[in-house]
Amino acid sequence: MIVLIQRVQHAKVEVSGQTVGAIAQGLLVLVGIEAADTAEDVDWLSRKVCQLRIFADEQGVMNKSVLEVGGEILCISQFTLHASTKKGNRPSYIKAARPEQAQPLYEDFCTALEGHLGGPVAKGIFGADMQVSLLNDGPVTLHIDSKNRV
Template identity: 45%
Template sequence: MIAVVQRVYEASVKVDGEIIGSIGNGLLVFLCVENRDTDDKVTYMSEKILNLRIFEDNNGKMSKSLQDINGDMLIISQFTLAGDCSKGRRPDFTEAAKPDAAKETYNKFIEDVSSKINGNTAIGIFGADMKVSLINDGPVTMIIKR
């Protein structure tokens, strides 16, 4: 499982020109499910992201988590994070989970986060052509692999 986590002032996702999800201050998470991902990885990733201390305290130090600030999370499925670009010019996506398995695991991640988050959760549509807009805060961007 791979997640690209961006600290944002706000973010939204459109499908067919219509905003289907938006958040205020919080995290935009691009989530990739890989072949051997299991439920324990879902739990690990949701806990890691919810409690990652990348928000600033009153002294400007990154010591607060999304939970600490009651922030929101926008979760977008993105299988292209599994793309291996080490050979040739065309990415190899063999490590990405097959769509049915990936969707099931993606939905488990959403359920896990939604049951624990202090703020709001918004999502994209799995497999859709999405247009994501954001105002990055910092910028602060982390890559988490499990």
């Protein structure tokens, strides 16, 4: 499971011109699920996202988590995070999980984030054509792969 995390001042996701999820200060989390992912990846990665100290403390040092600043999370499913570009110019998505496996893991990941956050997580619509808008804060953007824990 891969996440691309962006610290944002605000973010929203639209489907067919309608806002389906929006947050103020917090984290935009793009999540890519591969066929080898399990509930263990969901648990580890959801904890990691909520505990990352990437918000400024009183001295301006990145020392606080989204929990500590009372931030929000917008979570978007993004299978293209598993693109392989090694051969040719057309990306291959062979590592990305099929929708019937990916959607339940995506929903479980969002539920786990809510449990750690202690509140609702805004979401996109799995498999939909979505337009995501954000104001990146910093910018701070991190890439985490649950298969690379050490």
